Amino acid sequence: MKKEVVVIGAGGHGKVIADIIKKSGDIFAGFLDDGDISGDMLLGKVEECRKYSDKWFIIAIGNNEVRAKMAESYPELKYYTAIHPSAAIGENCCIGDGSCVMANAVINPSAIVGKHCVVNTNSTVEHDCVLEDFVHISPGAILCGTVIVGNKTHIGAGAVVRNNLKITSGCTIGIGAAVVNDITETGIYVGVPAKKLVKGF
Ligand SMILES: CC(C)(COP(=O)(O)OP(=O)(O)OC[C@H]1O[C@@H](n2cnc3c(N)ncnc32)[C@H](O)[C@@H]1OP(=O)(O)O)[C@@H](O)C(=O)NCCC(=O)NCCS
Incomplete structure (x- = not known):
């Protein structure tokens, strides 16, 4: 129905x-x-x-x-969970209530997407990743396999996160960043490799 x-x-x-x-x-x-x-x-x-x-x-x-x-x-x-017909969702994935998966996004097998997340246009959430609740993966961002993204963290457009990393809650990863180490402290991270943005210097 x-x-x-x-x-x-x-x-x-x-x-x-x-x-x-x-x-x-x-x-x-x-x-x-x-x-x-x-x-x-x-x-x-x-x-x-x-x-x-x-x-x-x-x-x-x-x-x-x-x-x-x-x-x-x-x-x-x-x-409601909104999934664009062009999104590719692998087997054993789980997508929480209130989340949306936009056009051409890829979520590969055994990835878990929490509640009220946004997996935006043309982004990739590789196998075994875990997105906690209220996460936003921006257009074109790539999470390699087995990445854990904490509650309310925003991954910016075109950013890439290396496999097997954990990014803590409440972070913002800037457009085009490359995350190559775990992020354990909440903050804004930019650049290649991504570093914490400290303003006012
Ligand atoms: C990282 C980000 C949150 C910073 O925004 P902000 O706090 O308003 O910071 P500012 O724009 O004032 O920039 C502060 C400094 O960081 C630099 N900076 C900002 N974004 C950057 C980025 N993605 N990569 C590298 N440097 C960046 C700016 O050049 C500036 O440097 P300066 O102090 O030497 O001039 C923002 O630029 C960003 O990338 N947001 C993600 C947006 C996105 O993905 N939107 C998709 C929505 S669907």
């Missing part, structure tokens, strides 16, 4: 997720958004979500902290 899905967040990320819902053969019911926007598909403000509790929901907010706060505010909603 087709699922009717309400998308929380009507920005660019929401537009992409609405497209995935339609391409998956489910029904895009409309957006909830607190911004000063209008449009045919705008159902109302986010606090009105409980009016639609017979439907499925997905939080289309790219920022991990904001997405996590939203999910914590509405734990009772049924969360």
